[in-house]
Amino acid sequence: MTAPSAAPPSLARLWDLYFIAIEIAVAAAILMTDTSAERKWLSLGTVAAMVLLHVTIGARLIRTGRDDVLSFVVLACHIVLFAVVAIAMPVATWLLFVIIPMAFQLASLRVAIVAVVAANAVPVVADLVTGSGSVLMDLVIAAISATAGILLGFWIIQVIRQSTDRANLIAELEASRAEVARLSHEAGVTAERTRLAGEIHDTLAQGFTSIITLVQAADPGLRDERLALAVRTAKENLAESRSLVAALAPSALDSGLLDSVRRQAARFTEETGVQALFRTTGEPRDLPTAVEVVLLRAAQEALTNVRRHARANEVGVLLAYSPVPAPSASASLAPASSPSAFPAPASPSSAFPAPVSSSSVRVVVRDDGCGFDAGAAGGFGLRGMRARAEQVGGTLTVRSDPDTGTTVELEVPA
Incomplete structure (x- = not known):
């Protein structure tokens, strides 16, 4: 009928x-x-x-x-x-x-x-x-x-x-026409990011490398405190420029979000000597490129802030695909052999919280450093993370305390 x-x-x-x-x-x-x-x-x-x-x-x-x-x-x-x-x-x-x-x-x-x-x-x-x-x-x-x-x-x-x-x-x-326009826009954005990554790599990164080489050649032992400070500053900025290149270049996600965030944690350990413990929960799944880029950049920016400001002894990086069981969400990132790496929270609410959305992906970076006033912080890095999170409907949460360190959490519906 x-x-x-x-x-x-x-x-x-x-x-x-x-x-x-x-x-x-x-x-x-x-x-x-x-x-x-x-x-x-x-x-x-x-x-x-x-x-x-x-x-x-x-x-x-x-x-x-x-x-x-x-x-x-x-x-x-x-x-x-x-x-x-x-x-x-x-x-x-x-x-x-x-x-x-x-x-x-x-x-x-x-x-x-x-x-x-x-x-x-x-x-x-x-x-x-x-x-x-x-x-x-x-x-x-x-x-x-x-x-x-x-x-x-x-x-x-x-x-x-x-x-x-x-x-x-x-x-x-x-x-279909709107989708073609969107894809063309994304292709243009990707091309521009690739160009900027190449420019940073060929100019700033190479320049900082040359500065380090020249200063160390002039004073191999770095006995002059001013030269030693110049080398440290150049190394920090070299690491920052490399992070920018990794964030801008599409190749940063060639192996997927999980491996990319893991590499960022390993690179942080190699460059700073501070142990960065990485773990993941939930079942990894494919995400839109825009969402993966936002999550990866949040991890990079948070690790950069730890490197520059936290004076931490240990860092934890969590990549959580929901649904995340409550015990896993509140588990410490530190292995059993080092229970003091992350101080126990005063209450369950101060541990990694469960995701707000029933279908989301979170990246969480915690450190046991000196902390800061999260309410008064208005640096470019945090503003940039919040702006990128809003573009994909995500939420950025920053919690910091001198006794327990800092937790930066970005949750994106996906």
Whole structure:
């Protein structure tokens, strides 16, 4: 059984105009008919009731393509009202021009065919009730009208389906065009990031390397404190430039987010001598490139802040794919052999919290350093992390205390 299709807005508006025009024409014909005033007022009231029923309920049902009890009741009411006006005023049989197409818009195909046959039988019944007119002639006209109405209904259904398919195709084309534009934008952003990474690598990184080499050649033992300070500063900035290159270059994620974050922790240990413990929870899964870039950059920036400010003895990096069981979420990153690496939290809420979203990915970087005032911190690094998190609908949380160190957590729905 084929359900009615929702009429496109343009066709629905045309149908409303057609319906009102036929009703007005029939009402005018009723007014010009030479009959009693009672019949005229009864017929005009019935026509007005049909218009009111269509305007308040029927039009909305046709636009939504509903096929339920309400649409069946509305169609049945129209047929009953049509029967009343046709019996009272035979000229009102012209309303078949709206009853027949309406049946195919309000009901399934089988129900609509039955409704069309019933509506075309109304004039025959009216002849039998009033005793006027030729029953045989009206039967022939009803048969022709019903056949033509059913064929018209099939045509109406086909037109609505074609219009709906065309509208869906246009929507798909527009969505495809938007997707192409998005991909082109991402390709342009990736190309620009690659260019910037190359520029940083070829200029700043190489320059810092040259400075370190020249200073150490002039004073291999770095006995001069000023030269030693210059070398330390150059090394810190070299590490920062390398982090920027890793963040900008698409190759930073060639092996996936999990391996990339693990490498960042290992690189931190190699460059600073501070142990960075890495662990992951949950089942790793593929993520959109934009989300992976934001998570990787958050880990890089947090580790950079630890290197520059925390004076930490140990760092923990957690990559958690939800759903994360509560025990795993609150577990310490330190191995059993070094239980004091991360001080035990005062309460469960100070441990790694469970993700807010039931489907998300978190990167958490904790250190046991000196901490800072998280409320007053307004550095570029944290602002940048927050801005990138907002771009992908994520949330950045920073907790810091002189006794327990600092925790930077970025959660992204994914």
